[in-house]
Amino acid sequence: MDRYLNEVVPATIPTKPQGRVPAIARLVLDDAGTYEMWPCTAIRWSDDAVMVTVQFSPGEPASARPLWLAVDDVARVLRQAAPPATA
Secondary structure, eight states: OOTTTTBBBOOOOSSSSOOEEEEEEEEETTOOOOOOEEEEEEEEEEEEEEEEEEEETTOOOGGGEEEEEGGEESSSSOOSOOOOOOO
């Protein structure tokens, strides 16, 4: 895939790496909203976007690809939306 549908161009692009934070990226595949969740590393961020690197083939550094995603498409933790109902 050349480009994920939720890749963005941030309003301000930091010029230096800001750290290496383990995260999870949501990558939108098609207009129907189909997506995949991938482990990644956040390396730059601004108010509206995060640059992550995703290694698409584990153990193969050459498969790593940098992507700018909206802040809402990158998370450090996945949480359940609402607590389960109790009987």
